[in-house]
Amino acid sequence: MARQHEFDVIVVGGGLVGASLALALADSGKAVALLEGQNAQFDQLEQGWDARIYAVSPANRRFLERLQAWPDSSRLGTIASMDVRGDAGGRLQFAASDVGESALAWIAENRWMLAALWRRLAESSITCLTGVRPVQLECSATAACLTLDDGRPLTAALVVGADGANSRLRQQCGLQASVKPYGHSGVVANFACERPHGDIARQWFTGDSILAWLPMAGNRISMVWSTSDPQRLLDMDHDTLAETVAAAGNHELGALQLLTPAVAFPLRLIQPESVISQRVALVGDAAHTVHPLAGQGVNTGFQDAEQLARLLATATDVSEYLILRRYERERREAVKTMQLACDALFQLFHARQPGVSWLRNTGLTLTNRLSVLKRQFVRHAMGV
DSSP: OOOOEEEEEEEESHHHHHHHHHHHHTTTTTTTTEEEEEEEOOTTTTOOOOSSSEEHHHHHHHHHHHOOOOOOOOOOEEEEEEEEEEETTTEEEGGGGGOOOOOOOEEEEEEHHHHHHHHHHHHOOOOESSOOOEEEEEEESSSSEEEEETSSEEEEEEEEEOOOOOHHHHHHHHOOOEEEEEEEEEEEEEEESSOOOOTTEEEESSEEEEEEEHHHHHHHEEEEEEEEOHHHHTTTTTHHHHHHHHHHHTTTOOEEEEEEEOEEEEEEEEEOSEEEETTTTEOGTTTOOGGGGGOOHHHHHHHHHHHHHHHHHHSSSSSSSHHHHHHHHHHHHHHHHHHHHHHHHHHHHTTTTTHHHHHHHHHHHHHOOOOHHHHHHHHHHTTT
């Protein structure tokens, strides 16, 4: 049995990926602590809407259901099909029904999923420390020691960094990362729609930006607009922004009404040289980022958490190098494939060379006509 400040695993970062990892280890017999710099507050959960939304794949819904942390359906949207448009007439449409399924993904607000995870954490054996942050990490052959900003020292056999794209833990343990800025920011906001969205995720590649409308619960959508000029959108008043977004989507859902103020975040491709170090492993955005055009960022993070938890749950020594190396090896292909695919699509649909526009739009239309390729797209979108 671990003493008060000694643990088998300390997870740094209580967001979706870190919280799911900690919860997945709850029944493993390991002493686990979860550190989160913010205080968990969900007392006004249903007040307004969260601009941060995620498309959760069927595989990751099953993961969260096994943790009994899948949120109730009252504020979940369903993506039953996708409609992708190119910048010069190309079009690709596919649906979950193409492979006999009901949904490609579910759209959920960040705080709605967080609340479900943290409610389960409160019922678990996990030690949750909120409102504190680690300021120093020291790793030795015998233990990892974290010093918190309130002066407390914590020790563990393994520390897992789930502290986001700007991971301080990654920096403190000396893991270098390649950072490729896209020169774009993702602008997000939620809107009420005049017409039903029909559970369709719509996406437009315009040649200089990528606009997505994702179906939320009720007659609402979440917008994600990858653009090189985010300030133009951020400076608009509510009505102008709503009309601009509606016009960019050809008014397919009629008039839009802004529900949440627009927020922007920079888009970068982050690839650490390694996601493991002595007594340290990285998960989620600390381990990798991808362009949001495929909506797979949180899905790759959940799969990190599920895979690492599976390996650690039965390990006698959770810091054993071979276990950490196996985690890194098993996740590398899936992560690299997603990063390269999203990066290639971004580059392809922003290329200005002669003939490229025809090529990419013809490719979309041709794929739309080939049922075998479409089924592959559906399976890939569903994470199966």
